[in-house]
Amino acid sequence: xxxxxxxxxxxxxxxxxxxxxxxxxxxxxxxxxxxxxxxxxxxxxxxxxxxxxxxxxxxxxxxxxxxxxxxxxxxxxxxxxxxxxxxxxxxxxxxxxxxxxxxxxxxxxxxxxxxxxxxxxxxxxxxxxxxxxxxxxxxxxxxxxxxxxxxxxxxxxxxxxxxxxxxxxxxxxxxxxxxxxxxxxxxxxxxxxxxxxx
Amino acid sequence: xxxxxxxxxxxxxxxxxxxxxxxxxxxxxxxxxxxxxxxxxxxxxxxxxxxxxxxxxxxxxxxxxxxxxxxxxxxxxxxxxxxxxxxxxxxxxxxxxxxxxxxxxxxxxxxxxxxxxxxxxxxxxxxxxxxxxxxxxxxxxxxxxxxxxxxxxxxxxxxxxxxxxxxxxxxxxxxxxxxxxxxxxxxxxxxxxxxxxxxxxxxxxxxxxxxxxxxxxxxxxxxxxxxxxxxxxxxxxxxxxxxxxxxxxxxxxxxxxxxxxxxxxxxxxxxxxxxxxxxxxxxxxxxxxxxxxxxxxxxxxxxxxxxxxxxxxxxxxxxxxxxxxxxxxxxxxxxxxxxxxxxxxxxxxxxxxxxxxxxxxxxxxxxxxxxxxxxxxxxxxxxxxxxxxxxxxxxxxxxxxxxxxxxxxxxxxxxxxxxxxx
Numbered sequence: 128x129x130x131x132x133x134x135x136x137x138x139x140x141x142x143x144x145x146x147x148x149x150x151x152x153x154x155x156x157x158x159x160x161x162x163x164x165x166x167x168x169x170x171x172x173x174x175x176x177x178x179x180x181x182x183x184x185x186x187x188x189x190x191x192x193x194x195x196x197x198x199x200x201x202x203x204x205x206x207x208x209x210x211x212x213x214x215x216x217x218x219x220x221x222x223x224x225x226x227x228x229x230x231x232x233x234x235x236x237x238x239x240x241x242x243x244x245x246x247x248x249x250x251x252x253x254x255x256x257x258x259x260x261x262x263x264x265x266x267x268x269x270x271x272x273x274x275x276x277x278x279x280x281x282x283x284x285x286x287x288x289x290x291x292x293x294x295x296x297x298x299x300x301x302x303x304x305x306x307x308x309x310x311x312x313x314x315x316x317x318x319x320x321x322x323x324x325x
Numbered sequence: 326x327x328x329x330x331x332x333x334x335x336x337x338x339x340x341x342x343x344x345x346x347x348x349x350x351x352x353x354x355x356x357x358x359x360x361x362x363x364x365x366x367x368x369x370x371x372x373x374x375x376x377x378x379x380x381x382x383x384x385x386x387x388x389x390x391x392x393x394x395x396x397x398x399x400x401x402x403x404x405x406x407x408x409x410x411x412x413x414x415x416x417x418x419x420x421x422x423x424x425x426x427x428x429x430x431x432x433x434x435x436x437x438x439x440x441x442x443x444x445x446x447x448x449x450x451x452x453x454x455x456x457x458x459x460x461x462x463x464x465x466x467x468x469x470x471x472x473x474x475x476x477x478x479x480x481x482x483x484x485x486x487x488x489x490x491x492x493x494x495x496x497x498x499x500x501x502x503x504x505x506x507x508x509x510x511x512x513x514x515x516x517x518x519x520x521x522x523x524x525x526x527x528x529x530x531x532x533x534x535x536x537x538x539x540x541x542x543x544x545x546x547x548x549x550x551x552x553x554x555x556x557x558x559x560x561x562x563x564x565x566x567x568x569x570x571x572x573x574x575x576x577x578x579x580x581x582x583x584x585x586x587x588x589x590x591x592x593x594x595x596x597x598x599x600x601x602x603x604x605x606x607x608x609x610x611x612x613x614x615x616x617x618x619x620x621x622x623x624x625x626x627x628x629x630x631x632x633x634x635x636x637x638x639x640x641x642x643x644x645x646x647x648x649x650x651x652x653x654x655x656x657x658x659x660x661x662x663x664x665x666x667x668x669x670x671x672x673x674x675x676x677x678x679x680x681x682x683x684x685x686x687x688x689x690x691x692x693x694x695x696x697x698x699x700x701x702x703x704x705x706x707x708x709x710x711x712x713x714x715x716x717x718x719x720x721x722x723x724x725x726x727x728x729x730x731x732x733x734x735x736x737x738x739x740x741x742x743x744x745x746x747x
Contacts, residue, residue, distance in 0.1 A: 152379065152380045152674045152676070154671060154679055156680045156682070159663070159667055159679060159680070159681065162375070162682075163682050163683065163684040165741075166741040167686060167736060167740055169743060169744070174740055175736075175739045176736060176739060177736055177739070178729070179737065205726060205730050206686055206698055206730075206733070209700045209715060209716040210714075212714040213684075213715075214702070275736075277729075277732050281729055
C-alpha cells in the first residue's frame with residue numbers, strides 16, 4: 128500500500144478552496160504521528176504535569192533541533208533519546224509544524240510564591256532578551272512561562288553538568304553571570320517565576 | 326542569522342495554521358454515520374474521543390457494563406498502599422461532554438452481518454462500523470484448582486478495582502514473616518512487566534512494614550519483560566525479599582489447594598500466606614461470543630485499520646487484538662485507538678486511511694519514587710506491525726535518572742488518562 132502523505136496545511140487549503148462544500152474530513156500523517164506523543168506530553172502537546180514538558184506552541188526549529196540532538200546523543204534524556212531515533216528529518220518537520228500551531232495551555236502548578244517577584248526581576252535582567260514576553264514568546268527561544276517546574280530544573284541541571292549543549296553562547300554567559308551574582312537561589316527564583324505564570 | 330530564520334519559519338507556520346483547521350462540518354445529506362464502541366476502557370475511550378475529533382458528524386455510542394473504570398496501570402501502587410483506589414478511577418463523563426453517547430449495559434452480541442450490537446436489556450444499536458475494545462478474559466482453570474468463584478479469596482488483581490483493594494488488604498493483614506506467592510501468567514498477557522513491578526511494590530511494603538516477609542514469583546516463563554532492570558532492582562532494594570522461580574525450576578503447570586493456599590509445582594510445594602494467581606489470558610468475553618477470535622483466543626486484525634479479519638466492519642483494539650510487536654499495554658491500546666479512529670473516520674467518508682503511527686511507553690516503578698521504562702516506535706511493514714526502534718532504561722542509569730523516570734511516569738499517568746477519558 129502506498130501512503131498518501133498530506134504534508135501541510137497548504138494542500139488542505141487548496142482542497143477546501145476547490146470544493147468548499149465537499150466533505151471536509153482530512154487527516155494528515157503529521158497529525159496522526161503527533162497524536163502518538165499525547166500519552167506523555169498531553170493532548171495536542173499541552174502536558175497536565177507534573178514533570179513532562181508541554182511541547183505545544185514550540186518554535187518548530189527548536190523542536191527539530193531537540194529531536195536531532197536526542198537522536199545523535201547531544202542531549203541527555205530518559206526516553207526521548209530512544210524515541211527520537213524512530214523518525215526521519217522529514218517526520219520531525221511534520222510534527223514540529225503541528226505542535227507549533229497548538230496553543231500552550233498553562234495549568235496551576237506548585238511553586239514558591241515568595242520567590243516569584245525576585246524571579247521576575249532576574250528574568251528581566253538575564254533572560255528576557257531572548258525568552259521574550261516574560262518567557263511566553265516562542266519566536267526566538269523556548270517557551271518557559273508555564274512550563275512544568277521539575278522539567279525546568281532537570282534542564283538546568285543538565286546544562287550545568289554539560290549534558291545539554293548550549294545553542295547560544297549568550298545563554299551560557301548570562302546563566303554563568305547570574306549564578307555568580309545571584310547564586311542557586313537566584314536560579315530557583317527565576318524557575319519559580321516561570322512556574323507561576325498562567 | 327539563526328534568530329531571523331527562526332522567526333521566518335514560525336510566521337510561515339502561522340499562515341498555514343490559519344487555513345489548516347480540520348473538522349469543518351460535513352454538509353452531506355442523509356442519516357449520520359454511526360459508530361458503536363463496545364468497551365469503555367483505555368482503547369475504547371481513546372477511539373471515542375478521537376473519532377469525535379476527526380469527524381464530529383459521526384454519531385458515536387460507547388457501551389460499557391460499568392460506570393467507572395479502574396486503570397490496571399498504576400494499580401500496583403495501590404497494592405503497595407502508595408495511592409488509593411480512587412486515584413486510578415476513571416469515568417465516561419469527559420467523553421459524554423465531548424458528544425459521545427454513553428450507554429451502561431452488557432453487550433451480548435455483536436452481529437457483523439446485521440450490523441448491530443445487542444445488549445442484555447434487549448436494546449439494539451445499529452452501526453456502520455463497530456469498534457470492540459473488550460480487554461482480557463481470565464482462563465481461571467489453566468492454573469489447576471483456581472476458579473472464578475475463588476477470586477474473592479485468592480485475588481488475581483489483574484483487572485483493577487475491588488480485586489486491587491482485596492490484595493492490598495490481604496497483604497496488610499498478613500502475619501509478619503509471611504510469604505506472598507504470585508503465580509505469573511504465560512505469554513501473551515496484559516502488561517508484560519506488571520507482575521514484576523507488582524513484586525517490587527509488594528516487597529517495598531513488606532520491607533517497610535513486615536520485616537522478614539517474602540515475595541515468591543512462580544513463573545511459567547524462562548524470561549520476562551525488563552528482566553535485567555527488575556533483577557538488579559530486587560538485588561539492590563529487596564535482597565532476600567523477592568525470589569523469582571522460572572520455568573527451569575518450577576515447570577509450566579501449576580496447581581493450587583485453595584484451602585491451605587499451597588501451590589504445587591514440579592519443584593515441590595510452596596505454602597503461601599497470601600496467594601495472588603494471575604491466570605493465562607485471552608480476548609475479552611464479548612470477542613469470544615462474537616466470533617472475533619482465532620483458535621488461541623485472540624483477535625486477528627488488519628493492522629492498518631484494526632478491522633477484524635474475521636468479521637468485516639468490526640474493528641478490535643487494545644489487549645484483545647493481535648497487534649504484531651506491540652505489547653498488551655495501556656499506551657498501546659491508546660495508540661491503537663487513535664489509528665483505528667483515523668481509519669474509521671476516513672473509511673466512513675469514502676476515503677482511504679493514511680499512514681498509521683504507533684507507539685508504546687511503559688513505566689514500571691521499582692521503588693515509590695524510581696521507575697524504569699521501555700519505549701518503542703512501531704511501523705507497518707508488509708502488513709505487520711514491527712518495532713522500528715525501541716529500548717529500555719540503561720542498566721547503568723543513576724538514581725537521579727530513575728527518579729526523573731518516576732516523575733515522568735506520574736506525568737504519563739496524568740496525561741494519558743486525559744487523552745483517553747477527557
